[in-house]
Amino acid sequence: DQQVKQNSPSLSVQEGRISILNCDYTNSMFDYFLWYKKYPAEGPTFLISISSIKDKNEDGRFTVFLNKSAKHLSLHIVPSQPGDSAVYFCAASLSGSARQLTFGSGTQLTVLP
C-alpha cells in the first residue's frame, strides 16, 4: 500500500505558464516533505522541502504548499521553463526520523517551448 501517491504520471505545460504537481499521503505521522527532480540517466536532486508546522515554503520559482487536513501537498513552478522538464518525486519522512524517506511514484513534467 503506497503511503505517498502521485496520481498524475505525466503533465504537459506551456513555457511561461504555471506547473502544478500534486502529491497525497496517507500516514498522518509524516511531518516533513520534500520534492526531488530527476533527469534521465541522473540521480534525483533535492528541490525544496516543507515542515508540517508550515503551510507554504517558497524558493525562487518553486513553491510548495501543504494542506495537512487533506494530507495533500503541491509543487508550483512559475514560470515554467523547458529546463524544468524532468520527473518530479515527492517524499515524506516520519516524525522523529532523520533518516528514511518514502517516495511517490513520480510525475513526468514536460514544458513545451
Next chain:
Amino acid sequence: DVKVTQSSRYLVKRTGEKVFLECVQDMDHENMFWYRQDPGLGLRLIYFSYDVKMKEKGDIPEGYSVSREKKERFSLILESASTNQTSMYLCASSGSGRESGYTFGSGTRLTVV
C-alpha cells in the same frame, strides 16, 4: 563538490550471476540507502544502513543483501540475479539533519538477461 559515486552506470548480467553494486560517498554521512526505480512504481527502498556494519531491510529486500564495512562505502549484492531485478538502482546518503534530505548517486542501470 560533495558526491555519491556509483561504480557502474550500465551493467548487463546473466540470470543466476552474483552481482555487486558499489556506492561510495565523501560527505562523512552516517546514513546510506539503496533504492530501485521502476516505471510507475517510483523509488522503492531495498536496504539502508545507519552506521558501519549495521543494516536494515527496506520495503523490498528479497533477493538482495548489503554490506557496509566502512562508513563511506555501501554495497548492494544480488545473490542470484533474476530478470525481474532488471532496474535502475540508486544509492543515496544523508546526514543527521532532515533538512538536507538525501544526496543521490547517478544510478546504475542493470539489465539481467
